[in-house]
Amino acid sequence: VPGITEVRVLLTSERRTRRIIAVASGKGGVGKSTVSANLAIALARRGRKVGLVDADIYGPSQPKLMGVEGVRPKARDKTLIPIDTPYGVPLLSMGGLVAEGQAIAWRGPMAGGALGQLVDADWGDVDTLVLDLPPGTGDVQLTMIQKHKPAGAVIVSTPQDLALIDARRAIDLFVKAGVPIIGLVENMAGYQCPHCGEVSDPFGCGGAEAAAKALGIAFLGRIPLQIAIRLASDAGTPPAAGNGESAGPFGVVADSVYQ
Numbered sequence: 001v002p003g004i005t006e007v008r009v010l011l012t013s014e015r016r017t018r019r020i021i022a023v024a025s026g027k028g029g030v031g032k033s034t035v036s037a038n039l040a041i042a043l044a045r046r047g048r049k050v051g052l053v054d055a056d057i058y059g060p061s062q063p064k065l066m067g068v069e070g071v072r073p074k075a076r077d078k079t080l081i082p083i084d085t086p087y088g089v090p091l092l093s094m095g096g097l098v099a100e101g102q103a104i105a106w107r108g109p110m111a112g113g114a115l116g117q118l119v120d121a122d123w124g125d126v127d128t129l130v131l132d133l134p135p136g137t138g139d140v141q142l143t144m145i146q147k148h149k150p151a152g153a154v155i156v157s158t159p160q161d162l163a164l165i166d167a168r169r170a171i172d173l174f175v176k177a178g179v180p181i182i183g184l185v186e187n188m189a190g191y192q193c194p195h196c197g198e199v200s201d202p203f204g205c206g207g208a209e210a211a212a213k214a215l216g217i218a219f220l221g222r223i224p225l226q227i228a229i230r231l232a233s234d235a236g237t238p239p240a241a242g243n244g245e246s247a248g249p250f251g252v253v254a255d256s257v258y259q
């Protein structure tokens, strides 16, 4: 796949410019933020200097996921300084730009300006920014593509038809804008009952892999629907931080992103 070759070259070239890996989904609730946080941590554990940008204006959830809820970023000379997290991945979130609990109802230009403040912050020696986008194909996505030129996009979907139809729209936006698609991650694939051990597929199984094949893009891996992932996320202790060297299924995704 031409896009993937290109991304690998970009990721392994000199660390002069910061590369943005955009994590996108067609709809909300499919685990895009969960994948972003864990991908960033898994990449950091593989030696990358990674920063995390939470650009999901509709539901900035990274501060909670990364265990720094309520910590507000400082600024120096009007430039934001990312917040240190316990996982070696500095973070800036749209949520940190407004008072806590306040709804974010920005119009396009404001959201675009806020995104610029997050991306052009004082990231120090960070060479890769994992950027958690809002779901869908709106203003933030367009600004990000036009102004910040991502090196590639990771698309997250559940195996379900509806989520996949929306994921295709997100893919289409990147492809039309010339942004390489790094690949598709299937999240919430297969649930193993902790009591009887039986595996069931609440959102179907294999749909994202089949869709990736049909679209000619890489399939980056399957992440199971696990209570442990939900609990760890809610506790601000992302599973990729605690799964030994491999970082679990998120490590598989990170290995595909960073060869």
Ligand code: ADP
Residues within 6 Å of the ligand: 025, 027, 028, 029, 030, 031, 032, 033, 034, 035, 061, 187, 188, 189, 223, 224, 225, 226, 227, 229, 230, 231, 233, 234
């Ligand atoms: P999005 O960013 O796409 O809106 P989130 O990452 O916020 O989605 O995930 C939505 C909810 O699903 C969260 O409560 C999260 O903890 C949970 N979740 C995401 N992925 C998994 C998974 N693989 N197993 C269990 N729960 C998950």
